[in-house]
Amino acid sequence: MKYEITRDYISIGNSRSGQSIQNVQFIVSHDTGNPGSSAYGNRNYFENTNPTASAHTFIDDRYILEIIPLDEKAWHVRYNVSTDNRRYGANANDAAIGVELCYGGNISFQEAYKRYVWYHAYLIDKFNLDPDEDIIGHSMLDPSRRTDPQNAMNRYGVSWNDFLNDVEQAYRKYFEGEESLPEPVVGGASVQLPIGKGDSGEFVRDIQKDLIQAGYSLPAYGADSVFGSETERAVMRFQRDYNLAVDGLVGQQTLGKLKEVTSASKPSTDFPLPGGILQKGDEGPEVKQVQRALKRLNFDPRYIDGIYGSLTEDAVARFQSMFSALDNDGIYGPNTRRFMEMELEDM
Ligand SMILES: [Zn+2]
Missing domain, CATH: 1.10.101.10 (PGBD-like superfamily/PGBD)
Known part of the structure; x- marks a missing residue:
């Protein structure tokens, strides 16, 4: 193994429920959002403060530190986001390993990033995952609230695609046994x-x-x-x-x-959404906008005809049912609009 993994688990409590993960299906990549905080600094925080949040593994320039066993759940993504369900058929906390990148302060990004990349490759191998499909950033699951881990990586000139490429190369190099691949493993970090x-x-x-x-x-x-x-x-x-x-x-x-x-600023989307309230019986170009957006979000109303009929109502209700914050009433209003915009941004 290229790097050592340190297993130093926190006690059972709010941060570590002890509930088991049945089947690890993907990895959620995070950063700590707290420049300068180290892997052990985070472990101490979770052990002592014991918040109802956590992640399995914290990585800095010295440690790959697992604080929660990989066969147990950690709390690292809100349950009422829907992209994880849509993409993997499961909530992240129930089916994913949460990995946190420590950065900033005295932490050498180059060294921390190499370990972070290597550890993702290690998880890909360990759980037999697909490096193209089964790694997702926290920000992609919860775009309205999170910017990690791109926020930390971008500071050092590493894009999300660089990161995925680096993981794939590390996987091939260290775990798949192909020797013909060129150095360096960590390509992204060379951008300054x-x-x-x-x-x-x-x-x-x-x-x-x-x-x-x-x-x-x-x-x-x-x-x-x-x-x-x-x-x-x-x-x-x-x-x-x-x-x-x-x-x-x-x-x-x-x-x-x-x-x-x-x-x-809201990114300009190809699917502008109208204000106000729309419901069954309404007609017009604004209804059409809602129908187009629903179709784009895979809640197909069947007809993009500008008529808010039963099928559109049903598509709106199906969309609403994805979010505990929304009533499943099939009526399009400001709250439903906000969630649709968030989901469209996420695509
Ligand atoms: Zn996160």
Whole structure:
């Protein structure tokens, strides 16, 4: 084994229920959201404060620390999010291993990230999972509240796709026994901030998408993953508007501000949703908007005809039944709209 795994379990209590997981079907990747907090720092917190939340494993630059046995449930994703159910047919807490990346402060990102990648590959092997399908970020399951682990990775220039590629390579290298794959295992971490003119790759594309979403269009080349003059000018406009040093380089501060702005603004979606209340018997283009969105969300109303009939009502009710916060009344209103928007963003 490339790295040592330390098993130092916390006591049974709020954080560790002792309930068993029947079948591990996927991995939820997290970061701690608390820069500088170490693996053992987190263990101490969960042991002593004992909140009703937890994750199985905390990883920093020294330890891969399992604080909850992998055959027990940990509480790391809200139960009333639906993407886990839709994608895996189960709630994350009941069927997934939660892995936390420790970062920031004195923690060497490079070392922590290598262990984090390796450990994901280890879990893929151990539970016979598919590296393409069975790793999901916490933010993808709970987009209205969470940004992890992309938030931590992005600080160091690692995109979600870089991460998945790194896990897949680590899996092949360390667990599948293929020896022909090239070094380095950890590709993503070689991207260093600041990013500027002449850089290219997945991470540049992420920046470009964020710029566009923040209202700084790239009319000639779009999000083409190449940092050219157009991107540079957009970055400079962004920096000027937000009182940052105008250098056209995306460093820590510009990236942070960009994430702040884009997470605050709703991304433009192809499925705009109307305000107000719509229900059975209503007709018009607004009903059509709701029907299109339902279809996109796989709650197919059968006809996109602008008529709120029984089938549309049923599709709305089926969507509502996914969320304990919504009444299953088949009536489209502000709350249902909010949840539909969240789910559309998530796709
Ligand atoms: Zn998380």
